[in-house]
Structure formats: structure tokens, C-alpha cells
Amino acid sequence: MRDSKKPKVIILIGPPGSGKGTQAKLLSQKFHLKYLGSGDILRARQKISDFTGRKLKKIMNKGELAPSFVIIKILGDQLEKLKKEKIKGFVLDGWTRIIYEAILTDEALDWYGWQNSKVILIKISFKEAFNRLTKRRQCKRCGRLIPWIGEFKKLKVCDKCGGKLVQRPDDKPEVIRERLKEYKKETIPVINYYKRKEKLIEINGQQSIEDVFKDILKAIQN
Numbered sequence: 001m002r003d004s005k006k007p008k009v010i011i012l013i014g015p016p017g018s019g020k021g022t023q024a025k026l027l028s029q030k031f032h033l034k035y036l037g038s039g040d041i042l043r044a045r046q047k048i049s050d051f052t053g054r055k056l057k058k059i060m061n062k063g064e065l066a067p068s069f070v071i072i073k074i075l076g077d078q079l080e081k082l083k084k085e086k087i088k089g090f091v092l093d094g095w096t097r098i099i100y101e102a103i104l105t106d107e108a109l110d111w112y113g114w115q116n117s118k119v120i121l122i123k124i125s126f127k128e129a130f131n132r133l134t135k136r137r138q139c140k141r142c143g144r145l146i147p148w149i150g151e152f153k154k155l156k157v158c159d160k161c162g163g164k165l166v167q168r169p170d171d172k173p174e175v176i177r178e179r180l181k182e183y184k185k186e187t188i189p190v191i192n193y194y195k196r197k198e199k200l201i202e203i204n205g206q207q208s209i210e211d212v213f214k215d216i217l218k219a220i221q222n
């Protein structure tokens with residue numbers, strides 16, 4: 001594969017529980033791309049004590065999503081900053097949850113001169129997502145999230161620090177069901193949009209983390 005053909009911008013999409021964050025991080029390591037996860041960046045933004053920082057903190061503590069306007073503004077600020085850095089490209093995770101965000105993200109990428117983006121959809125069934133999210137646990141001591149996949153299902157204590165594993169309060173079945181329904185409604189237009197642009201790569205997410213990663217590598221190197 002010629003270097004110029006490698007995607008410089010990879011956008012990950014997939015339902016909650018699909019493991020897209022994990023795959024995004026693996027991809028950024030493999031191709032030496034910067035990882036831009038909306039979760040981390042929004043949490044960092046909350047620490048700036050201005051109007052948006054304080055308001056973000058308030059709504060995110062309630063479990064509400066940041067509005068698209070704020071998402072795109074923050075993404076734009078990140079891309080502006082990256083113009084001053086020498087980077088090969090980046091992986092976007094969590095910026096294109098709804099159709100407006102997908103369209104505006106493309107405009108922002110064009111504006112800053114990042115062409116050649118690829119979009120990876122990690123597909124898992126509603127049932128699989130529901131199981132993974134309602135059964136995942138968190139370490140009480142170090143906060144590590146233990147996914148409900150493969151060997152991890154057998155863990156009785158945290159594999160990093162030995163701490164006690166508990167269920168997360170926001171992983172209640174009724175909350176998860178609502179989140180998945182919301183995802184389905186908002187994301188189908190996003191998926192169709194990327195399909196029309198011939199950017200979409202669909203990956204079977206119902207495999208081990210390693211096999212999902214292998215499939216992604218095969219697909220983007222083709």
C-alpha cells in the first residue's frame with residue numbers, strides 16, 4: 001500500500017457498546033494518527049471556567065448530550081489547533097452522532113484541508129448492544145470499565161488493580177433501551193449519508209476485539 005493511499009482521517013461510528021472507542025484507539029496507534037474522542041475533549045472543555053465550560057458540566061452531569069452546535073464548535077477549535085502541529089491525520093470518535101454533525105464535520109474537514117476520510121461502522125445487533133451495556137461493570141477502585149465480551153465476562157475482580165466490580169448506575173436496562181432507540185433513529189440518516197458519499201465501511205462488531213481490528217485493517221487497506 002502506498003503511503004498516500006492510507007486514510008488520513010478515520011471516522012468511527014457504531015452503537016453504544018460496539019467497542020468503537022477501543023477500535024479508534026487501536027487505529028490511532030497503528031497508523032500514528034491523533035485520537036480525537038469527543039468524550040475526552042468535552043470533559044477537558046468542562047474544566048475551562050467560562051459560560052460553555054460551566055454549562056457543559058451541568059448538562060453532562062445530568063446525562064444529557066451536548067448540542068450539535070457546541071460539538072462542531074469544539075471540533076473546529078481542535079482542527080484549528082492541529083494546523084499548527086505536524087501530524088499525519090487523526091481518528092474521530094463521537095463527533096457525528098446525528099446528520100447535522102456528519103454534514104458539518106465534512107465541511108470542517110474540507111475547510112482545514114483534510115480530504116480522503118473513511119468512515120467505519122461497527123455493526124452489532126440491538127440485543128448484543130443491550131447485553132454488553134447492561135452487563136458491563138466498573139472497578140470501584142480505579143474506575144476501569146470491564147466490557148461484557150469474551151474472556152472479560154469471567155472476571156470477578158478488576159484485572160488491573162484487583163478492585164471490586166460493580167454495575168454502573170447509568171447502565172440500567174430502561175436507560176440503555178432508550179439510548180439504543182435514540183441511536184437507531186439518529187444514526188440511520190448518518191449511515192445513509194456516508195453510503196451515498198461512498199465513504200462507508202461496514203464491519204461485523206460481534207467478534208473479539210482482535211478480530212474486529214483485523215477486519216478493519218483489511219477493509220481500509222483495500
Ligand SMILES: [Zn+2]
Pocket residue numbers: 139140141142143144158159160161162163
Ligand atoms: Zn481496578
